[in-house]
Amino acid sequence: MPRLRLFGFETLADMDLATPMAESSPSAGPELSFSCLPADPAKMQAPTDNALYLSNSLNGSGDPSVQLFEVNESTWLMRFPGIADFYLMSGEIECRLVDPRLAFMVDVLLLGHVMACYLERQGILALHAGALAVGHRAVLLAGQRGAGKSTMVTSMVAAGFSLMADDIAAVEENTGVVICRSAFPQVKLTPEQLGRFVKGKGRSYPRFHPGFPKLSVPVADLGNFDLGPRPVGAIYLLERGHEESVVIETLPPARAVAELARHSFLGHVLEATPMLRDRFAHLARLASAVPVKRLGYPDGFCHLADVHAAIENDLEAKE
Template sequence: MTQHYYSVFGLTLASEFMFDVLDPIPPVAHANTLKVKRRAGIHPDAPPAFDPYFDIQPERQFLHWKAVGTFIIEDPNTVLVEPQEGVSDHLLSQAFLGLVISLVLERRGILCLHASAVSVNNRAALFLGDKGAGKSTTNAALLARGHVPITDDLVAVDRTLTEVPAPVVWPGFSSMKLWPDTVEALALKADEGDRLIHPSVQKVQKRMPTPLATHPVPMGGLFVLRRSADVISPSVIPRPAHEALQMVMRYTFMARYGETRLGREHLGLHLKRCGAVVANAPVYDLMVPADLSQLNALCEVIERIFDPAG
């Protein structure tokens, strides 16, 4: 079976599937290698009552999407995968590089946030928010102004590096998911690699315009996007620590499948990791006009916060 090698979130993937949103690397033996293996016979014996269906336990995580396939994590070094018949590696990667890899990272001590991240003056700016708030749009607007991409959709925050006492953000993958009006507002050129993320969704997956950060980036600040037609111009509102902690916890990947699913011990560690983020980086409400014509003004508000001279 052909092996494909990639680097993502501080891991080396040795995969039997091709992930087109990741840049291939030469075969390498690495202590942080995650093996992604094809395995027949792991689909549920009977159709689950819910779709998607997750059975997440501390020692074993089972995830099944009717239109994608089945994933099993029995240890944080291996993911077993059985695609549904006819499913492309591209569609498989959408599930893998979201909930599936978030569980692997959580088991390895990495906090996963549903967010986007950009390096602004060598510090990570994280954008959190509800669906449609504009996380990827804000990310893309900053990239258009020359800032360095880190990742989109899943942000991996690590505080285990002994040489860096504060949390850092690992580079992820070089693609972003944008609505057509964002592509038009930013005058992004069409590229041969552009594709719909799913035939039923109009979001376009686009390659990021510049290479990803090559090393983990120190945490700089977190911005919870509040998009509204009532907002006239972009602004930020700092949040006190107790409110900031609640906001960060709301946008963790663990909140999507239940904070206690990985066990009480892991929940305690999860709370400490969220607390470390709030203790080391400010958290803001980012008030965002619904009008996409103000994206440059939005970027300027963020850039002032990260201005070394400010």
């Protein structure tokens, strides 16, 4: 059975994922098991009385496209109607796939919503951010749509900084120490980003999801992957196009907590669950332990190197 490292968990899987994965340590015992089984229609009835979340977005059949249920005290069910059910238990994730022709969706769902939910249930915050190793620390980059997060992460990897996470940064705080776990060695690039940052490879890459243009690219074709974990040096909230030069400003605590909540990967899903109070307290501890900063920078690829240098200088100023 394949063994891999997924968001810091030594994972035993019953299938090979199409997405590049970091190899597991041979001496480490598994902390998480993942299995994918054919769905049994007789067992597909969801516990509707225990719905934690039903998305406003609907699928082609008119059902909420993402559904979350509490099966019992130890098990949650994340359902993607017509595609798969994922049962989340401590140390175990089980996928029940509706149609084997939809096997390509296992990676998409597992490495997005499902793992984010699993992390949160383990007390690990899943932030919608990229993460890179800068020196001995992790740097997180978040931003609203259009802020340039994907391009900035890609440009930093191409410039020699090691990737830790492309889209979901797994962060945990314990007695004032905040660390970031590494996700998996893949980046999702648009064809334009691919042409600019991945030179001379002569390869074609599959789409991460058939409905979206971004391609699944092994980070080895761009730069390096850092296995982590690493202490978090700072969290930067990117704002592109509003400044004539790079500007970095530390946010006050209340705004920092609000921004971290806004950049939680599944904040809209988990806000109606019993986890809400503990998550808010976790975000507050994170904001008090790690600086959260606004990073404004001019639009244009020519300014990316200036942003890289500004981040390094800002981190050095902390020491």
